[in-house]
Amino acid sequence: VAATEISVLSEQFTKIKELELMPEKGLKEEEKDGARREKDHRSPSELEAERTSGAFQDSVLEEEVELVLAPSEESEKHILTLQTVHFTSEAVELQDMSLLSIQQQEGVQVMVQQPGPGLLWLEEGPRQSLQQYVAISIQQELYSLQEMEVLQFHALEENVMVASEDSKLAVSLAESAGLIKLQEGQEKNQLAERTKEQLFFVETMSGDERSDEIVLTISNLNVEEQEDQPTAGQADAEKAKSTKNQRKTKGAKRTFHCDVCMFTASRMSSFNRHMKTHTNEKPHLCHLCLKTFRTVTLLRNHVNIHTGNRPYKCNDCNMAFVTSGELVRHRRYKHTHEKPFKCSMCKYASVEASKLKRHVRSHTGERPFQCCQCSYASRDTYKLKRHMRTHSGEKPYECHICHARFTQNGTMKTHILQKHSENVPKYQCPHCAAIIARKSDLRVHMRNLHAYSATELKCRYCSAVFHERYALMQHQKTHKNEKRFKCEHCSYACKQERHMTAHIRTHTGEKPFTCLSCNKCFRQKQLLNAHFRKYHDANFIPTVYKCSKCGKGFSRWILWVGNSEVAELGGPGSGSLLRLQSGCPPGLHHLKAGLGSEDLLPGQLHHTTAGTGLSSLPQGPLCRAA
DNA sequence: TCCGGATCCGCCCTCTGCTGGTAAGCG
DNA sequence: ACGCTTACCAGCAGAGGGCGGATCCGGA
Numbered sequence: 182v183a184a185t186e187i188s189v190l191s192e193q194f195t196k197i198k199e200l201e202l203m204p205e206k207g208l209k210e211e212e213k214d215g216a217r218r219e220k221d222h223r224s225p226s227e228l229e230a231e232r233t234s235g236a237f238q239d240s241v242l243e244e245e246v247e248l249v250l251a252p253s254e255e256s257e258k259h260i261l262t263l264q265t266v267h268f269t270s271e272a273v274e275l276q277d278m279s280l281l282s283i284q285q286q287e288g289v290q291v292m293v294q295q296p297g298p299g300l301l302w303l304e305e306g307p308r309q310s311l312q313q314y315v316a317i318s319i320q321q322e323l324y325s326l327q328e329m330e331v332l333q334f335h336a337l338e339e340n341v342m343v344a345s346e347d348s349k350l351a352v353s354l355a356e357s358a359g360l361i362k363l364q365e366g367q368e369k370n371q372l373a374e375r376t377k378e379q380l381f382f383v384e385t386m387s388g389d390e391r392s393d394e395i396v397l398t399i400s401n402l403n404v405e406e407q408e409d410q411p412t413a414g415q416a417d418a419e420k421a422k423s424t425k426n427q428r429k430t431k432g433a434k435r436t437f438h439c440d441v442c443m444f445t446a447s448r449m450s451s452f453n454r455h456m457k458t459h460t461n462e463k464p465h466l467c468h469l470c471l472k473t474f475r476t477v478t479l480l481r482n483h484v485n486i487h488t489g490n491r492p493y494k495c496n497d498c499n500m501a502f503v504t505s506g507e508l509v510r511h512r513r514y515k516h517t518h519e520k521p522f523k524c525s526m527c528k529y530a531s532v533e534a535s536k537l538k539r540h541v542r543s544h545t546g547e548r549p550f551q552c553c554q555c556s557y558a559s560r561d562t563y564k565l566k567r568h569m570r571t572h573s574g575e576k577p578y579e580c581h582i583c584h585a586r587f588t589q590n591g592t593m594k595t596h597i598l599q600k601h602s603e604n605v606p607k608y609q610c611p612h613c614a615a616i617i618a619r620k621s622d623l624r625v626h627m628r629n630l631h632a633y634s635a636t637e638l639k640c641r642y643c644s645a646v647f648h649e650r651y652a653l654m655q656h657q658k659t660h661k662n663e664k665r666f667k668c669e670h671c672s673y674a675c676k677q678e679r680h681m682t683a684h685i686r687t688h689t690g691e692k693p694f695t696c697l698s699c700n701k702c703f704r705q706k707q708l709l710n711a712h713f714r715k716y717h718d719a720n721f722i723p724t725v726y727k728c729s730k731c732g733k734g735f736s737r738w739i740l741w742v743g744n745s746e747v748a749e750l751g752g753p754g755s756g757s758l759l760r761l762q763s764g765c766p767p768g769l770h771h772l773k774a775g776l777g778s779e780d781l782l783p784g785q786l787h788h789t790t791a792g793t794g795l796s797s798l799p800q801g802p803l804c805r806a807a
Numbered sequence: 808t809c810c811g812g813a814t815c816c817g818c819c820c821t822c823t824g825c826t827g828g829t830a831a832g833c834g
Numbered sequence: 835a836c837g838c839t840t841a842c843c844a845g846c847a848g849a850g851g852g853c854g855g856a857t858c859c860g861g862a
Binding site: 808809810811812813814815816817818819820821822823824825826827828829830831832833834 | 842862
């Protein structure tokens with residue numbers, strides 16, 4: 182319990198209460214427990230005038246609760262010690278009209294409930310120690326006073342000159358064995374009628390000479406927040422302050438208006454129930470999770486979550502729900518397909534209003550959920566949450582087979598489908614033979630190869646023009662086997678430009694590749710490399726392929742695959758070997774120029790004589806020029 | 808006080824589609 | 835050997851469906 186001292190004009194309270202207090206003793210008590218004792222001989226209206234003058238600006242609380250009490254600046258007395266304490270909600274009992282409730286737990290706790298005119302009552306539990314606590318809650322904040330024995334409360338109405346002595350509620354803890362209410366119902370009503378101001382000032386003071394009595398006086402109070410430390414409680418206080426129970430009579434029918442939210446009700450009970458929505462009053466406790474609720478019905482629904490009790494069962498399927506609302510919604514989604522919320526800009530309709538609200542953002546472009554780390558903003562909370570993984574690096578989804586991790590569940594499922602599943606669906610391009618694993622990639626394929634191009638796509642080899650890339654590529658393939666590069670100086674022709682470049686050097690005599698070791702020059706880089714390895718690389722061991730028939734060695738050989746394909750391997754040499762079907766050389770024999778294809782035996786290595794090359798071999802089903 | 812309907816927020820999911828990096832094929 | 839092309843792939847965002855849970859309110 183803190184003992185914060187504030188200066189305040191306080192005489193008014195004593196005048197209001199008409200209490201006889203001893204300033205000297207009050208000062209002592211104030212030093213001891215922060216309670217304030219002082220007289221004030223002015224009326225509430227005078228106080229209000231001073232209040233509105235706004236001179237008083239001292240802070241009351243030490244820590245998280247900072248309030249500014251507004252009465253005046255004249256008094257230098259210390260009025261109240263306030264500090265937030267943890268409040269257990271045990272035995273909080275409020276009635277519809279309750280204004281104040283008091284209870285004792287570990288000592289004494291005083292809880293000021295508002296808004297609403299009505300009762301002031303106190304509930305007291307067993308005293309457990311001499312150290313008493315008085316907790317005062319003003320608009321959800323809870324404050325504590327220490328070592329208080331006698332509590333006296335005084336609720337005052339704004340602009341009431343002097344409150345009746347009878348309206349005071351004096352409670353002696355020694356006497357209080359249970360609930361103590363205002364003693365006179367008539368006085369309660371009077372108080373209820375007159376009490377309009379919803380903020381209260383709580384004043385504590387010693388009650389008698391024995392120094393074991395403390396008087397709390399609750400009166401009107403302007404509670405203002407520190408500018409730099411707004412609190413939820415204060416916000417509610419302001420809301421509550423503006424909330425007035427307005428009973429308007431129109432003929433025989435009365436309506437009740439809430440100034441906070443414009444709610445109206447025709448019945449007092451409805452109005453009172455509504456007004457509870459503007460407070461944090463939640464007296465119904467779930468004993469399983471300690472959550473609190475405003476009504477028994479809400480609590481009952483909540484407890485059903487714990488127990489698994491789902492009383493609302495769907496007749497069309499085996500689903501069951503805790504609340505009727507869930508069942509109705511489920512039936513709309515799954516069975517009736519009723520979608521009452523329709524978009525005015527498109528054909529979209531939804532079961533829930535929130536879905537329509539979310540959908541409308543796709544029309545308006547509204548992105549209310551801003552990322553705090555980049556410029557991204559999303560249209561709903563989930564997308565922002567998902568986006569935040571890009572900053573945190575979180576990858577919550579793991580492939581159970583290869584343990585690769587992913588940021589999104591869908592990405593992981595695609596991964597499993599593509600990498601670890603059989604019979605993976607493929608997507609056939611409707612315009613070509615391409616088969617692509619993903620639909621989205623097929624779309625990319627279509628866009629790149631089959632989309633119409635406004636600009637003309639010219640063939641590299643002729644004057645043909647196309648507007649589709651795929652058609653151009655198909656056309657250019659027709660040039661593939663053409664020896665379209667023709668020598669200007671002889672009849673040589675070839676398919677590749679680089680070959681023609683090398684050939685031209687035979688006419689120009691150009692030998693641009695020079696051996697750094699012996700200055701010998703070559704027309705082609707490969708020839709230089711072979712020269713260098715053969716004559717200047719000490720570690721070079723030439724590979725020799727021997728003819729199985731005569732034992733003659735050769736530096737290169739030919740891979741013959743099946744009956745139709747020939748691939749040349751190996752470097753230039755004095756001759757060539759020919760292997761019919763790779764990896765199975767039961768024997769080797771020479772191939773001589775002019776040898777017939779019938780002499781080539783499958784599975785055998787053959788060779789050509791030096792200088793003849795395979796191009797001189799006869800063409801046939803088993804042997805093509807390579 | 809209770810019940811049912813309605814509303815709201817939040818969470819998680821699927822489906823979809825685009826993007827950019829990369830490896831492999833090809834010329 | 836090199837550059838271009840392209841399918842493959844993970845990352846990421848848009849849109850929407852469905853449900854969980856809390857809350858409010860009218861009416862019985």
